[in-house]
Amino acid sequence: MRARYPSTLDTMRHKGWVRASHWIVTVSFFALAFSGAEILMVHPRLYWGDTGNDLTPALFEVPISRNYQHGGWEKTARFFNTPSSPVSASRTYDIFNKNGWGRSLHFLAAWFLVVTGAGYLLAGLFTGHFKDRLWPRSREFRLHLFWQDLLDHFRPLNQAATQSPHYGLLQKCTYFGVVAFLLPLAALTGLTMSPAITAAHPFLLKLFAGAQSARTLHFFASVALLLFLLVHVVMVIRSGFKRQMRGMTLGK
Amino acid sequence: MKKTHLITRRKAIITGLTSLGGLLLTGCVKKGPPTYGNILRMGDALTYAAQRTLLPGQALAKEYERSAISSFPATGTTNPGSLIHRGDNPNIPYSEAYAHLHSGAFTGWGLSIEGRVARPKAYSLAELKRFPSRTQITRHTCEEGWTAIAEWTGVPLSLVLQNAGIMPSARFVNCYAYDGYMESIDLLDAFHPQTILAYGMNGQDLPTQHGAPMRLRVENQIGYKSVKFLQRIVVTDEFVDTGDSGWAWYVGI
Numbered sequence: 256m257r258a259r260y261p262s263t264l265d266t267m268r269h270k271g272w273v274r275a276s277h278w279i280v281t282v283s284f285f286a287l288a289f290s291g292a293e294i295l296m297v298h299p300r301l302y303w304g305d306t307g308n309d310l311t312p313a314l315f316e317v318p319i320s321r322n323y324q325h326g327g328w329e330k331t332a333r334f335f336n337t338p339s340s341p342v343s344a345s346r347t348y349d350i351f352n353k354n355g356w357g358r359s360l361h362f363l364a365a366w367f368l369v370v371t372g373a374g375y376l377l378a379g380l381f382t383g384h385f386k387d388r389l390w391p392r393s394r395e396f397r398l399h400l401f402w403q404d405l406l407d408h409f410r411p412l413n414q415a416a417t418q419s420p421h422y423g424l425l426q427k428c429t430y431f432g433v434v435a436f437l438l439p440l441a442a443l444t445g446l447t448m449s450p451a452i453t454a455a456h457p458f459l460l461k462l463f464a465g466a467q468s469a470r471t472l473h474f475f476a477s478v479a480l481l482l483f484l485l486v487h488v489v490m491v492i493r494s495g496f497k498r499q500m501r502g503m504t505l506g507k
Numbered sequence: 508m509k510k511t512h513l514i515t516r517r518k519a520i521i522t523g524l525t526s527l528g529g530l531l532l533t534g535c536v537k538k539g540p541p542t543y544g545n546i547l548r549m550g551d552a553l554t555y556a557a558q559r560t561l562l563p564g565q566a567l568a569k570e571y572e573r574s575a576i577s578s579f580p581a582t583g584t585t586n587p588g589s590l591i592h593r594g595d596n597p598n599i600p601y602s603e604a605y606a607h608l609h610s611g612a613f614t615g616w617g618l619s620i621e622g623r624v625a626r627p628k629a630y631s632l633a634e635l636k637r638f639p640s641r642t643q644i645t646r647h648t649c650e651e652g653w654t655a656i657a658e659w660t661g662v663p664l665s666l667v668l669q670n671a672g673i674m675p676s677a678r679f680v681n682c683y684a685y686d687g688y689m690e691s692i693d694l695l696d697a698f699h700p701q702t703i704l705a706y707g708m709n710g711q712d713l714p715t716q717h718g719a720p721m722r723l724r725v726e727n728q729i730g731y732k733s734v735k736f737l738q739r740i741v742v743t744d745e746f747v748d749t750g751d752s753g754w755a756w757y758v759g760i
Contacts, residue, residue, distance in 0.1 A: 294652065295652070297651045297652060298649075298651045298652030298653050300652075300653070305571070305575070305646060305654065305656065306575070306577040306646065306654045306655055306656050307653060307654060308577070308578065308579070308580050308649075308653035308654065308655050309580050309653065310578035310579070310580055311577060311578050328580075331578075332714070332716075334576065334579075334657075334708075334709045334711075335709070341576055341577050341578040341579065342578045342579075343578065343579045343580070343581055343714065343716065343717070344580060344581065345580070345581040345582070345585040345716050346580065346581075346582055350651075352651065354650050354651065355754045355755075356547060358650060358755065358758055359547035359548065359550055359551055359755050359758075360547055360550075362550045362551065362554055362758065363546075363547055363549060363550025363551075363553075364550075365550075366550050366553055366554070448648070450568055450646075450648050450726065450727045450728060450729065451558055451562060451727040451728065452558070452562065453568070453569065454562075454566040454567060454568040454569070454726070454727045455562040455563055455566040457569055460569060466646065466648065466654050467654055470652065
């Protein structure tokens with residue numbers, strides 16, 4: 256038996272501001288993911304700390320562009336007369352770079368996401384939306400309920416299960432994690448890559464252990480968000496695509 | 508009975524939008540930010556307005572220990588006076604003038620400050636080195652995604668602009684380079700204490716591939732604002748869109 260709450264059609268409806276912010280964030284997220292991939296293609300290496308470039312070792316490299324592991328460097332020149340001196344070298348290679356529009360699109364979409372997201376977070380807190388729908392109750396934290404919920408995600412879904420007005424435990428935890436953790440993490444690590452913003456707010460560099468660490472965390476947050484999107488869309492399709500889309504656009 | 512709220516949601520939204528409009532308006536009143544007839548530029552203009560409104564403009568970028576100095580790739584033009592050293596851009600024109608200066612160890616080099624200044628003139632390297640200098644170990648943030656730390660020595664741009672006598676009508680500082688590159692910054696960035704005309708890198712003369720004999724350093728901007736191979740500086744009241752190639756005038760991130 257699944258834990259259920261009394262259901263009325265009224266509590267099933269998504270509120271207008273929830274629906275609007277859901278779709279604005281969706282469109283912004285697609286623009287961000289697309290332009291983000293383009294930006295990563297220009298320099299597909301990721302680092303930890305404050306510095307990282309083609310002449311320093313990388314944490315790892317994402318094999319997504321022709322700039323991946325390119326070797327077009329001139330003989331290096333030492334800055335100091337020490338064996339371990341940092342070096343300089345110039346490229347002999349014409350790199351892929353479409354950041355002219357890529358960055359502008361990324362930041363325009365980020366504006367939409369941040370402004371909508373901030374409005375959503377405020378509304379969610381003040382209307383009790385988070386408390387009522389997203390915040391998991393302590394009585395939901397039972398191992399057997401968790402297992403039940405997990406298994407339900409792999410079973411053919413029946414109408415009764417999908418008619419539930421409330422989110423399951425896993426849904427609550429995931430949505431709450433995305434809304435309160437992953438999206439703010441992506442926004443804050445993004446801001447940490449801005450020299451003007453970290454000059455004014457240096458604690459951001461401390462918080463994320465450096466500009467390149469922030470970039471790496473930004474990458475991981477985006478990958479986590481993309482994985483969430485994948486599972487989210489699969490579950491929407493499995494639980495009745497038409498009905499779910501109607502619910503999230505028209506509210507019924 | 509109808510419930511009365513002190514603040515309704517509608518009121519809150521309207522108030523919020525009005526104040527946001529007010530924030531943007533301050534940008535318009537100051538005749539900036541530069542706007543573009545391009546939808547992507549909306550975001551750039553908004554970022555400019557928001558950063559100029561919300562950030563304390565003269566906050567210093569983080570400065571590092573000497574041990575943090577890192578390797579530093581030279582990208583873009585690496586020698587405008589050499590046909591084979593134009594880096595990754597085959598479209599950069601060859602500069603015979605630079606080739607000549609380069610072979611003469613930059614003895615005849617001078618930086619001209621012109622436009623909306625009271626005393627336009629060309630400053631020689633020796634003259635610029637006589638100004639009080641500033642040395643800073645800062646992080647270069649390339650728009651490509653990489654970063655590098657180096658020690659830069661130079662004269663604060665503000666001192667040179669003040670020496671030339673900047674006029675009240677001045678609004679932008681446009682920097683032109685020997686490789687045909689040009690970038691423009693506003694006065695807040697130009698007068699930032701860490702914005703320097705650098706002639707030294709890591710304790711030595713600025714290497715050719717990093718912009719010898721002098722380059723701009725704008726530490727609270729992305730790397731492409733730090734123009735290498737400086738030729739002349741034009742103080743102007745006119746916004747010149749450097750974004751013909753699609754690059755935003757102001758990204759700030």
